[in-house]
Amino acid sequence: MSSRRSRSRQSGSSRITDEQISDLVSKLQDLLPEARLRSNDRVPSSRVLQETCNYIRSLHREVDDLSERLSELLASSDMSSAQAAIIRSLLM
């Protein structure tokens, strides 16, 4: 599998250095929304991981709420294929 290949490629002894870890963690930190984590240098990696988990959980919740809203909207409206084409064009 490609994952096995890439793992041997990245380090011979398959041991990750601290620098690599903090590198990856800072890259992850960049993805978190500003409100969660002010990007200064002294954020510990565990904090970034914690915020990542929280953020993913909140995104899951949002998706669940939206699914419920969409299912309600679906239940109340019939959708012909013509209406679907209109909706599709409205989304683009």
Place this chain on the structure above:
Amino acid sequence: MASTSGSAAVEERGRSERKRKRGATGEHGEGTEAEPYKWRTRRVHEIYSSKLLDAIRLVRSGSPSASSSSAAAASPPRSRAVREAADRALAVSARGRTRWSRAILASHRRRIQAARRARLRDRTSSSLSSRRPFSSSASSGKGSKTPALARKAKVLGRLVPGCRKLPFPALLAEASDYIAALEMQVRAMTALAEVLSTVSASSSGGGSGSSSPA
């Protein structure tokens, strides 16, 4: 590389993305956009919105007479079906390049096959027990991680589909792509909900083309 925005910071991040991509994810780099910026393009948003619309229409046609009670609110099975359809459409939009997307599709396939087998044999075989095909990958490479980090990494591995036994760098790569994909999913579903509520409001109001805020 065709970067979608011109700011220097994004360019720099794109370069470091490509460097790290070689090591962490091992992709045969054909991607024109650096990850996770591929989830921010207009094109993928449109592709996903279209798939999403098809998926939830299937859900609707799949259970028109399933609502036994006269409840006005959506029955929980239907909202879960919508959620799962949205997740599957998201996984398909990932084009099989990430572990989380393959895991979503694989678990769905397993469930369908199990249900089919149960129907054929007339037995209640719930084979949802964890039989992950990629659990064989060794969870080596923890390096010198502190226990706190290891714990949080495990929690993260449970949140991202199919990434429980992934080594740390691959897990972070999957998580960052997953987050970007989820954000796009939220944007697309929100837009679809807005459109649907506008359409249903105007159609129930009886107006033909009278509600179009230019």
